[in-house]
Amino acid sequence: MSVIGSGSEHEAVAAEVGRLLAQRGCVVITGGLDEVMSWALRGAREAGGTTIAILPGESRAAASPWADHVVVTGIGHARNLAVAASGDAVIAVGGSWGTLAEIGFAMRLGRPVVVLEGGPEVAGVRRAATPADAVELALAGLDR
């Protein structure tokens, strides 16, 4: 399951999303840098889950310390495609333009997307009010 987004004000929510996903047995994948990307990994790890960082640069040094596994893509913002494509579903927590690109890619590839309140408003994309609702909606998307 991929978690996307940004914004330090969303870190606690990101950690909660990561924690809930890990409790449901999901591997948590993010873009692997700071803020939402790091805290979603942290939440998952602290709940005993497994985490993967998909980095834009050429060195693993930039990876969140909460990543179990680090993929170094070297392709800059194009790694947003890999983050969106690698999740069976995608949950957005906060976020700005890069998050919008990831939502576009995920929807293009048919991955279920859920945006938590506070994230980008995009017509046609499901929204959730709480981390628990977001995780349930994302997992329900997989069952279709």
Add this chain to the structure above:
Amino acid sequence: MSVIGSGSEHEAVAAEVGRLLAQRGCVVITGGLDEVMSWALRGAREAGGTTIAILPGESRAAASPWADHVVVTGIGHARNLAVAASGDAVIAVGGSWGTLAEIGFAMRLGRPVVVLEGGPEVAGVRRAATPADAVELALAGLDR
């Protein structure tokens, strides 16, 4: 100048945008396939302009016949980043999820973006009612 978007119902508008850009001396860049991508190139070419197709696949065979120059990226949807980044500004005509990804990337990279009415509604992105307005707004964005 990059023109992004999709939808056969937007082809005539795309051609008009391409034509106006060529008349203003802009090279027109698109994703190089069909519909909006091809018609924007066609409009530019028929007005005497120069056109560039940035393709997702590994062969130039998929390129619109209205492309003067074809760049074959081989990187699939990640070529949307190249389309967004290669324009000094970006105009969206219609479009769906791939267009949303391009808008996200263009905004992330600081390229001025103008969405024609009928294209994706994205908070914080300028909109225009007509091709002429879109072209003026995009060119004005370059002057900032």
Add this chain to the structure above:
Amino acid sequence: MSVIGSGSEHEAVAAEVGRLLAQRGCVVITGGLDEVMSWALRGAREAGGTTIAILPGESRAAASPWADHVVVTGIGHARNLAVAASGDAVIAVGGSWGTLAEIGFAMRLGRPVVVLEGGPEVAGVRRAATPADAVELALAGLDR
């Protein structure tokens, strides 16, 4: 540690490389498809190791069944950069033109590269006669 290469005649050697890497505690990363890519993962898994597939396409369906974790890049052959960049070092087993691209990228990024006899001959790249030698040389490269 990344293992690159191709050729069904090299599968047994790839499995041996994967096994030895897992015994040394390395996570094994490959391009995630068939032949060398799959057998290196299999060797690692059967030895109790952890494995990661970095796929070129847009679906995880193409991944080797021996991958613990699957990254779906969607960027075609450009994922060779991610495979090369994600290993602390790179071992080549057999291989053809795609492998050559990966060797080029790995050397460009300063990753130690070891080519097993039977793989591409590239001036300036270390070679090894046996899987055990290749693994030792690759691990020694990390200590520098």
Add this chain to the structure above:
Amino acid sequence: MSVIGSGSEHEAVAAEVGRLLAQRGCVVITGGLDEVMSWALRGAREAGGTTIAILPGESRAAASPWADHVVVTGIGHARNLAVAASGDAVIAVGGSWGTLAEIGFAMRLGRPVVVLEGGPEVAGVRRAATPADAVELALAGLDR
């Protein structure tokens, strides 16, 4: 036609290759930065040809002044795939590891490749002693 390579000692030869390609009516495509990339474009431009730079970064500011058209890919070294794929054939002038990656990609995609003496030695890749020979061999490759 794509020209790849690096090394300031190869600039004069790169310019000659660019000039000859332009005289044969070929658009010249390179990675668009300095040394061989820039001089091949310069040679072509000074002979009246058209030139395209395919850049790795996110800004066109890095482009050679001899590029007529600039494609900004934002994908780092993965743009080597686009350079290799965008030529109907590829000529290497000097070059190091990035050039090796481009040769690998070009061969993988079935693009004819010619390496000028002084460039990487790769088994199975055609070599030429002079710029004129390289251009003839590359053009002959297109006729097959």
